[in-house]
Structure formats: structure tokens, C-alpha cells
Amino acid sequence: MKVDLTIKIGGAAGQGLDTIGSVLSSTLMKCGFFVFTTQFYLSRIRGGHNTFQIRISDEAIKAMDEKVDILIALDRASIENHLDEMSDGVVIVDKDTVKLDDDFDSLFHVPLLKIAKDTGGNKLYANSVAVGASMGLLCLDFDVLSDVLSSIFERKGQEIIDNNIKAAKAGYDYARDNYPQGCKFDIRQPEKHSNKMLIAGNESVGLGALAAGLHFLSAYPMTPSTGVMNYIAGKAGKFGLVVEQAEDEIAALNMAIGASFTGARSMVTTSGGGFCLMVEALGLAGMTETPVVIFQAQRPGPATGLPTMTEQGDLLFAIHAAQGEFPRCVLAPGTPEDCFYMTASAFNIAEKYQIPVIVMSDQYLADSMFTCERFDASKVPVERHLLSDEEISSMQEEYGRYRFTQSGISPRAVPGQKGVLVGADSDEHDEFGHIDETQENRINMVHKRMNKLELLRDEMPVPEIYGPEDAELTLIGWGSTYGPLVEAVDILKEEGHSVNVMHFTHLYPLPAEKIREMLGGSGMKVCVENNRTGQFARLLAAEAGIGMMENILRYDGLPFTPQFIVDALRKKEVL
Amino acid sequence: MVSIEDYGNYDTAWCPGCGDFGILKALKKALAEMDKSPDEMLLVSGIGQSGKLPHYLNCNFFNGLHGRTLPPATAAKVSNHELTVMAIAGDGDCYGEGGNHLIHAIRRNPDITVLVHDNQIYGLTKGQASPTTQPGMKTKINKEGVFNRQLNPLALAISQDCSFVARSFSGDIEHLPETIKRAVEHKGLSLVDILQPCVTFNHLNTFKWYSERVYKLDENEYPLNDRVKAFEKSLEWGERIPMGVFYVNDRPVFEDSLDVLSSGPLIRNEVKTELVNELIDGFM
Numbered sequence: 001m002k003v004d005l006t007i008k009i010g011g012a013a014g015q016g017l018d019t020i021g022s023v024l025s026s027t028l029m030k031c032g033f034f035v036f037t038t039q040f041y042l043s044r045i046r047g048g049h050n051t052f053q054i055r056i057s058d059e060a061i062k063a064m065d066e067k068v069d070i071l072i073a074l075d076r077a078s079i080e081n082h083l084d085e086m087s088d089g090v091v092i093v094d095k096d097t098v099k100l101d102d103d104f105d106s107l108f109h110v111p112l113l114k115i116a117k118d119t120g121g122n123k124l125y126a127n128s129v130a131v132g133a134s135m136g137l138l139c140l141d142f143d144v145l146s147d148v149l150s151s152i153f154e155r156k157g158q159e160i161i162d163n164n165i166k167a168a169k170a171g172y173d174y175a176r177d178n179y180p181q182g183c184k185f186d187i188r189q190p191e192k193h194s195n196k197m198l199i200a201g202n203e204s205v206g207l208g209a210l211a212a213g214l215h216f217l218s219a220y221p222m223t224p225s226t227g228v229m230n231y232i233a234g235k236a237g238k239f240g241l242v243v244e245q246a247e248d249e250i251a252a253l254n255m256a257i258g259a260s261f262t263g264a265r266s267m268v269t270t271s272g273g274g275f276c277l278m279v280e281a282l283g284l285a286g287m288t289e290t291p292v293v294i295f296q297a298q299r300p301g302p303a304t305g306l307p308t309m310t311e312q313g314d315l316l317f318a319i320h321a322a323q324g325e326f327p328r329c330v331l332a333p334g335t336p337e338d339c340f341y342m343t344a345s346a347f348n349i350a351e352k353y354q355i356p357v358i359v360m361s362d363q364y365l366a367d368s369m370f371t372c373e374r375f376d377a378s379k380v381p382v383e384r385h386l387l388s389d390e391e392i393s394s395m396q397e398e399y400g401r402y403r404f405t406q407s408g409i410s411p412r413a414v415p416g417q418k419g420v421l422v423g424a425d426s427d428e429h430d431e432f433g434h435i436d437e438t439q440e441n442r443i444n445m446v447h448k449r450m451n452k453l454e455l456l457r458d459e460m461p462v463p464e465i466y467g468p469e470d471a472e473l474t475l476i477g478w479g480s481t482y483g484p485l486v487e488a489v490d491i492l493k494e495e496g497h498s499v500n501v502m503h504f505t506h507l508y509p510l511p512a513e514k515i516r517e518m519l520g521g522s523g524m525k526v527c528v529e530n531n532r533t534g535q536f537a538r539l540l541a542a543e544a545g546i547g548m549m550e551n552i553l554r555y556d557g558l559p560f561t562p563q564f565i566v567d568a569l570r571k572k573e574v575l
Numbered sequence: 576m577v578s579i580e581d582y583g584n585y586d587t588a589w590c591p592g593c594g595d596f597g598i599l600k601a602l603k604k605a606l607a608e609m610d611k612s613p614d615e616m617l618l619v620s621g622i623g624q625s626g627k628l629p630h631y632l633n634c635n636f637f638n639g640l641h642g643r644t645l646p647p648a649t650a651a652k653v654s655n656h657e658l659t660v661m662a663i664a665g666d667g668d669c670y671g672e673g674g675n676h677l678i679h680a681i682r683r684n685p686d687i688t689v690l691v692h693d694n695q696i697y698g699l700t701k702g703q704a705s706p707t708t709q710p711g712m713k714t715k716i717n718k719e720g721v722f723n724r725q726l727n728p729l730a731l732a733i734s735q736d737c738s739f740v741a742r743s744f745s746g747d748i749e750h751l752p753e754t755i756k757r758a759v760e761h762k763g764l765s766l767v768d769i770l771q772p773c774v775t776f777n778h779l780n781t782f783k784w785y786s787e788r789v790y791k792l793d794e795n796e797y798p799l800n801d802r803v804k805a806f807e808k809s810l811e812w813g814e815r816i817p818m819g820v821f822y823v824n825d826r827p828v829f830e831d832s833l834d835v836l837s838s839g840p841l842i843r844n845e846v847k848t849e850l851v852n853e854l855i856d857g858f859m
Contacts, residue, residue: 197858207854213846216654218646235854240835240844242653247679251646254639258619258647261637262654263842284640374859377851414842415617415635416655423629425638426622433638434630435588 003033003058003187007070007134008085010078014046016127020072021052023131027148028056029198029371031140032190036061036483037369038559043223043307049077058190062335062370062483066563069185070137072130073098090184092133092175094126108137108179115170125167132168136175139183145172195374201365201480202227204336204375205269205295208343210239211377215264218244218255222271223307224363225297229269249274253281257290261424263386263414265347267293272301272314279321282356286326288424289402289410289449291350291357295343298362300557309557310363312479312530316539318358319508325446327353327453330508332360334482336370338505344380351385353452354412360507362530364559365480387413392420400431404444408451457509462518467493467500473574474519476527476548478504478536480559485528487562488569497575504536512544519546526574528552528565550574579607583633594771594782595624597745598692599631605755617658619648621673623665623699624773625692642672645680645689649829652685655840656830659759660686666693670706670726677728680764681737685829688758688765691728692745694773695780702776712779728768729809733802733822738763740805740822744789745771746782750818757820763828770816785816792817799823 007024009017021037029035033056042048055065068085071078073093079100083091086106093100094112110133116125128149135145146165153161199207205228209217219229233243246252249270256266270278275296285292296318300311318330329349333339339361346357392399392413399420403410410431413420423433428445430436467489477485485501492499502519519525527537527548534551541547552568554560569575582603589595606616618629622641629636635658639647644662652660662669669677669691680689697703704714706726713720732740739761743754751769758765770789772782797804805822830836835844 193859195859197855199858203858207851210854211846211848211851213844215841215844216650218650237834238850239847240838240841242833242835242841244650244653246646247675250643251676251679254643254646255650257639258637258650259654259841261647262617262651262658264650264654266650266654280640281643284643288637288639375855377848377855380848382846414655415651416615416658416840418614421613421633421635423636423638425630425636426640427638433636435627435638 003056003190004065005056005069005185005187006065006067007054007056007072008068008082009052009072009074010082011050011074012047013041013044013050015074017050017052017074019127020130021054023128023148023152024134025054025369026198027131027135027145028054029193029196030144030148032192033058034061034371035198035369036064036371038064038364039367041308049075049081051082060371061487063487063562064559066561070134072134076100090137092130092137110171110174112171115174116167119166119170120163122163125163128164128168129171132171133175136172137179138185138187139176140189142169142172196371197374198369198371199336200227200367200369201333201336201339201361202297202367203231204339205343205359205361206231207375208340209267209293210235211340211380212344212347213265213382214241214267214347216242216256216259216266217269218246218252218266219269220246220249220252220274222274224299224366225269225271225274225295227366228295249277250281253278253292253294254284256292257281257285257288260290260292261288261414262416267295269295269297271297271299272317273304275314275318275321282328283322283324283326284426285356286322286324286328286449287426289354290424291354293343293346293350294356294358296358296360297366298360300555306557308363310480310530310559311555311557312362312481312535313532313555315360315478315507315531315535318360319539326449327355327456328508329353329355329357329456330360331357332479332505332507333365334479334503334505336372337375339365340375341380342505348381348383349456352383352409353456354409355452360479362480385412387411387417389417392417395419401433402429402431402445402448404431404448407455408448453509457511460506460509460511462511462514463502463504465500465502468498469500470521471500471523472498473524473526475499475501475565476504476525476536476540477501477529478507481528481530484560484562484565488565491562491566492575507536507539510539510543515540515544516546519544524549524574526550526552526569528560530554530560577607577610577612579603581613581633582606585631587631588627589624590775592774593624594694594745594773595628595692597748597751598690598769598771599628601745601748601751601755602628602690603632605752605759608752609756609759611659615657615659617651617660618663619644619651619660620663621665621668623668623692623697625663625665625668628663642668643676644668645673645676648687649680649683649685652687653830653833653836654842656686656836657840661759662687662689664689664691666691666695666705666707667697670728674706678735681732681735683829684738684764684826686762686764688755689767690755691766691768692771693728693768694771694777696773696777698773698776709779727809727812728766729821730806732766733806733809736802736824736826737766737822738824738826739765739820740809741766741820742768742770742818744785744818745769746786747789750791754820761823763826770818788814788816789818790815792819792821794819
């Protein structure tokens with residue numbers, strides 16, 4: 001029988017949802033399940049109502065399910081808010097701490113606090129009791145959990161490890177002994193994974209940057225991008241790179257540009273509001289032809305918006321930000337694999353074309369954990385496109401940072417290299433970087449810069465198609481909606497519909513001709529986006545002249561689920 | 576030996592008589608006397624008449640955005656600390672648009688020298704008040720005279736423990752190059768506020784006005800690392816304006832705090848693929 005279960009942990013900020021969620025998901029993944037997790041949290045350090053949701057299956061899964069099978073309720077709000085998401089599930093609750101007016105058949109009382117105190121001597125172990133009880137309820141191997149706890153608490157010493165294992169085992173035994181319906185879920189533990197990893201989008205971006213040989217990262221903390229900065233900062237010493245927390249995002253991008261001008265591979269991380277402050281420097285990167293990678297994890301705006309939720313509302317802003325015209329590249333990974341390989345490739349694109357590259361993620365992709373194929377850093381090419389000292393010494397003429405070439409790409413040297421002086425200017429400039437306000441020079445420089453956009457356009461890959469090529473209905477999406485779209489297609493296929501997905505990761509510049517060919521058929525086209533105004537649909541219309549039959553838009557701060565897409569297609573009578 | 580000629584001779588876009596000429600000349604002299612070769616120098620400037628200075632000097636330069644000299648200069652120094660990095664800014668540039676960056680550059684203390692062309696007026700945009708414009712001065716915008724208090728950059732820098740704080744005057748062809756040399760040789764963030772006349776838009780603080788007021792402060796008056804005394808001195812402004820080195824504190828330098836730079840410039844670090852694969856394994 002196919003396993004497809006969803007576990008939701010609900011509670012207030014500060015109650016340890018993250019700990020329970022990450023230990024449990026890591027354990028289930030090591031049991032051999034495919035695990036997918038999402039987090040919903042409010043913009044506060046304590047209190048509020050937050051959730052951590054884990055879906056497990058013995059087959060590959062790419063999105064969250066809407067129905068909940070096990071609810072671990074750490075507070076009353078968890079039951080009040082989520083009981084209607086359950087059909088035939090179990091609610092794990094400690095009635096000693098969570099006072100309830102009514103009793104339900106689905107409630108399963110586990111005295112988390114009492115067991116924690118009895119076994120570990122401290123209420124802090126209640127989280128491990130909860131994880132243990134969940135494993136017991138699922139009738140899975142306790143040993144896997146024991147191993148996970150040992151490795152998580154390795155640095156805290158043997159006593160802490162032992163207490164956590166004891167607490168978890170007591171919770172496990174309690175569930176096995178006391179749950180009245182025994183092994184209700186009747187699941188078989190699958191074979192263990194051999195080459196899979198469980199990872200969130202933000203960590204994948206961080207790994208991608210490390211694999212690309214990042215030297216310098218400057219950033220100002222901003223949810224939901226901060227995870228990348230934190231992750232890389234934690235590895236800075238080992239990798240010999242510099243992470244600097246700037247005074248503001250203006251400084252952050254100006255710093256990254258200064259570092260890059262000097263020859264460092266550099267990047268910034270931010271969200272929409274911070275990106276607003278970077279816009280001035282974005283143009284500076286364009287004008288001075290300084291490569292830089294900008295990681296932008298979107299959240300619903302405008303202004304402060306919904307700081308901890310998700311949206312794809314910054315696409316057209318990213319494509320058009322800053323005064324004047326200059327080439328840039330906008331990428332939008334859809335999965336952790338994309339986050340890793342595309343972030344790494346962003347550095348190569350940035351340096352090849354000497355342009356800013358914006359990598360667009362969002363809170364959903366940033367914080368969700370996916371089970372995916374192991375990344376391989378050895379498969380990441382590092383292409384610097386810098387003049388070597390030997391090339392410089394054999395140069396016939398004086399070096400000019402902005403030498404006119406057929407491609408528009410000028411050979412790039414960095415200050416400090418013997419035999420060259422490197423000058424850059426935010427003013428319109430001549431081949432040596434000196435201010436030049438003549439019309440002839442202006443036209444030549446505009447052609448030089450904008451030609452790079454056309455070269456890049458030719459290099460941009462076409463979108464991936466999932467499902468039959470000649471389907472009657474094509475769902476179009478970009479970035480983080482990949483998983484929900486693909487699973488929606490799977491559901492519709494089961495129902496006998498002819499549907500496919502065309503998913504875009506390389507958004508700008510769009511290879512318009514090739515896309516027109518791909519989408520030129522007679523099938524219905526529906527664009528699915530996490531925003532109010534259908535920004536990608538508008539981009540497709542503007543760049544490739546392709547119109548949509550319908551748009552499915554979500555802008556309540558939450559990510560798409562496959563069910564949401566299927567329901568919306570029905571509501572709009574597309575199906 | 577490096578000579579002044581190595582730094583070239585360019586046509587400029589400055590007005591005849593502009594104080595910027597004195598600063599350019601003093602800078603070339605200082606660099607030549609310190610035997611700094613053009614390819615080890617990186618000048619980072621903003622926008623304003625000051626921002627053009629690097630164009631008139633044969634060396635590496637990055638003429639960035641208005642107010643944004645210090646962030647790229649800091650990061651350039653971190654990326655290749657073998658370079659001698661100078662930030663060239665104006666009073667509007669460094670004290671107005673980029674004021675926040677100055678405060679935080681002082682905190683960070685990278686080993687760069689900041690030369691501020693302080694003419695107490697906006698030149699490039701034709702005569703608006705700058706943060707250092709004297710209150711009461713009438714401009715096209717401030718028809719009744721400027722109300723805002725005059726920013727005291729030296730007092731600000733000393734209050735925040737900037738590691739080297741000095742003032743000089745574009746009209747003093749001996750004092751200015753000597754001050755620049757001491758600022759460059761000092762390890763840490765060196766701020767040199769350079770008074771200079773704007774012959775076109777500032778008819779109050781003229782060459783004559785400055786010449787009559789500036790005097791060289793006696794460096795034996797107080798120990799140069801006495802912050803309170805230095806702060807007190809920095810408040811002196813009016814009939815007499817002291818110039819010279821006000822304050823020196825050999826604080827730890829930003830680049831030295833970065834262990835990774837001890838083995839050489841950051842830009843020479845290679846990709847560590849094996850280490851990345853080890854991290855990846857941690858997610859399995």
C-alpha cells in the first residue's frame with residue numbers, strides 16, 4: 001500500500017516546533033521515506049500560532065498535502081485551527097498542559113511533560129517525548145530515532161544524548177502501549193535511501209554559492225533570506241571567505257560590487273524590501289559591468305507586508321529595477337537541486353557577461369525541506385573569465401576595462417595585476433573608464449552593453465515540460481511552484497485529463513523565439529502564480545506575445561498546494 | 576622610484592581656481608614621496624566635483640555612486656589587502672548622502688584613507704547647501720538662509736573613536752601632502768577633512784576666508800590619543816580654525832580581524848569542492 005501521510009505540529013513560537021519538526025523529519029527520511037516539510041510562522045519571537053508540517057511517502061513527493069493525518073497539538077489553537085483539516089487522523093496532545101473544553105475520539109493523550117520530567121528530569125525533553133510518541137504511533141523503528149538524536153546532540157555531551165533518547169523511548173513506548181487502535185496507519189518501513197538528501201532551499205543556495213567558490217558575501221538580515229547568510233557565515237572560516245553584515249542593503253550591494261571589481265566572487269542576500277534599497281547599486285553593477293549575484297527571497301509586500309509568508313510578487317520589479325537600460329539575468333529555481341546548481345551557475349553567468357544576476361526564491365522554497373538526489377559539487381564548473389597575468393603581459397595595446405569587442409564583452413582584469421590599470425565609472429565612460437559624454441561614445445557603449453543581453457538570451461535554456469508534450473491543457477509556472485504544479489498534473493492524469501506543465505527557471509532574458517515555438521500549439525494555456533497580477537503571464541505576453549486562457553493566482557501569503565490548483569481549475573471551468 | 580609624472584597629467588573639468596587642483600597636486604606629491612606605484616593604488620570616489628579626481632590620476636579607480644564611496648572601498652580592501660585604497664569624497668557625498676556609511680566605516684575600521692573635499696557647498700548641482708554649509712548662508716533653496724546646524728565631521732569622527740582624524744586646507748601646499756602621507760601611513764580608517772574654496776558657488780568661505788582663519792595646531796598640546804581633548808579641540812571653529820592631526824588611536828584593523836586574510840589576499844582563495852561535498856553528505 002502506498003504511504004502518504006501528513007503530520008502537523010502546531011504551537012506557539014518558542015515551544016520547540018522547529019526541534020520536533022526537524023528531528024522527526026530527519027528520522028523519517030532516514031527510515032527511507034520521502035519527506036517534504038513546510039513551515040508557517042508569524043513575525044514574532046514568542047507566542048502566536050505557528051506550524052511545522054511534514055508529509056511522508058514511499059514515493060517521490062514534491063509538494064504539501066492539505067489533509068492532515070497526525071496533529072501534534074502543543075497548544076489549544078492547534079486544535080481549534082486545524083481539526084477541520086483532519087479526516088480520520090490522530091491528535092497527539094498533552095491534556096495536562098493543553099486545557100480543552102471538549103473531548104474528541106481522535107484525541108490521544110500523551111503526558112509529554114510528565115514523561116519528560118520522569119525520564120530526563122527536565123521539561124525541555126518534552127520535544128523528544130513528542131517525537132518518540134509520533135514514531136510509536138507510526139509503529140516505526142525506534143533505533144533510527146535514537147541514531148538521529150545521538151548525532152544531533154553530539155556536541156552537547158553524552159548525558160544530554162542519553163536523556164533525550166530515554167525521553168524519546170518513553171514517549172515511543174507510551175504510544176505503542178496506550179494507543180487504542182494499535183498500528184492504525186499500517187505502514188511498512190521502506191528500503192533505506194542510498195543517494196538522497198533532505199534539505200531546504202536556503203541551505204541549497206548556500207551550498208551552491210560555496211561550490212562556486214564564493215569569496216565575499218555582504219548582507220543585511222531580512223526574512224526569509226537570512227538563512228542563506230547564516231548558513232554561509234557558519235562555514236566562512238573553513239572556506240576562507242568573508243561574510244560581512246552591512247549597515248544597510250545599500251552598503252551591502254555596493255560592498256559586493258567593490259569586492260567583485262577587485263576580483264572576488266561576491267554575492268548579497270536579501271528580500272524584496274532590501275532589494276528596493278539595492279536598486280541604485282544594481283544599476284551601478286550594470287553600468288560598471290561588474291559581476292555580482294543577488295539572492296532575493298520574496299515575501300508578500302508592499303512595504304513590510306507579511307514578513308514570514310510567501311509570494312511571487314517581485315518578478316517584474318526585479319526585471320525592471322533601476323533607472324536606465326542595462327543587461328541583467330533573472331533566475332528562479334524551483335527545487336533545492338535548482339537552488340544549488342543554478343546559484344552556482346549564476347556566478348558563471350555574472351562573470352561571463354559581467355552583469356548582475358538575480359536569483360529569485362521565496363519563503364516557501366527558502367524554508368521548505370525536500371527529499372532530493374544528492375548534490376554533487378564536482379559537477380559545478382567554475383568559470384571566472386578573468387585575464388591571467390600571462391595574457392596581460394602579452395597584450396599589445398594599453399589595457400582598457402571597457403574595450404570595444406565584437407561581443408560587447410571586454411576582457412576583464414582586476415586592480416593589482418601588474419601591467420594594467422583598471423578604471424570603472426558609473427558615469428557614461430570611454431574604453432578606459434573615463435567620463436565621456438559624447439553621443440558617438442554613448443551609442444557605442446549602449447550597443448556594447450545591450451549586445452550582452454542578446455548573447456545571454458541565446459544561451460538561456462528553454463523551460464522543462466512535465467507530462468505529455470501534446471497535452472490539451474498546459475499549466476505554466478515559474479520558480480517555487482514547480483512541485484505543486486507537477487503533483488497537480490499527476491492528480492489530473494489519474495482523472496484522465498490531458499495536462500502538462502511548462503515550468504520556467506530562466507526568466508530573463510527569455511528566449512522568446514524558442515518559447516513561441518514550444519507554446520505555439522492549440523492547447524489551452526493557464527498560468528499559475530503566487531501573486532495578484534499575473535506577472536509572469538504579462539512577461540510572456542510582452543516578450544513572446546503569448547496570451548493565457550486563464551490565470552490561477554494566489555496571494556494570501558500561502559504557497560500553492562496541488563489540491564488548490566486542481567480546485568481552481570475546476571472553479572474556472574478550465575476542466 | 577615613483578615620480579609625480581607617473582601619475583600623469585590630465586585635462587580637468589574643474590573651474591579655474593577650484594580648490595580641487597590643490598588636492599590633486601598634493602595627492603600626487605604625497606603618493607610619489609611615499610613611492611606608491613600607480614598599480615598598487617585604488618582610488619574609490621563618489622559623485623560631485625571630488626568624484627572626478629581619480630580620473631585625473633593615472634592609477635586604478637572606481638568612480639561609483641554619490642555617497643557610496645566607503646562600502647566599495649572597504650570591500651575592495653578586504654578582497655585584496657595588498658592594494659592601497661583611498662576613498663575620495665565630498666562634503667555632500669560623505670557627510671550627506673553617505674553619512675551612514677561613514678559612521679559604520681569608522682566602527683569597522685578598514686585600513687583606508689578618506690579624503691573629503693569639504694567646500695561647504697554643493698558644486699555639481701550648482702550651489703545648494705551641504706551638511707557643512709554655514710548656517711545663515713543664503714542659497715537658491717534656502718532663501719532666508721540655511722537653518723540647519725553645520726555638521727562637524729571631526730567631532731563626529733572623534734566621538735566614534737575614528738582611528739585617525741585630521742583637517743587640512745587645499746591652499747596649503749606643504750601641510751596637505753604631509754597630512755595625506757600621515758593618513759595613508761596610518762593603519763586604520765583615516766579621515767582627512769580638507770577645506771577647499773568653491774570659487775563659483777561659495778562666496779562666503781573663500782580662499783581668503785580660509786587663509787585668514789586656518790592655523791596649524793600644536794601637536795604637543797595634548798596626547799594625540801586623548802579622545803576627550805581631541806574632541807574639545809575639534810569644536811573650535813570660527814575666527815580661528817585649527818588644522819592638523821587631531822586624533823590618533825591605533826585600534827585593531829578590520830582586515831586584521833579576518834583570519835582568512837593572513838595567508839594572502841582573499842581573491843586568491845581557491846574553490847574547495849571536497850569540503851562542499853562533505854557538507855552535502857551531512858544532509859543525507
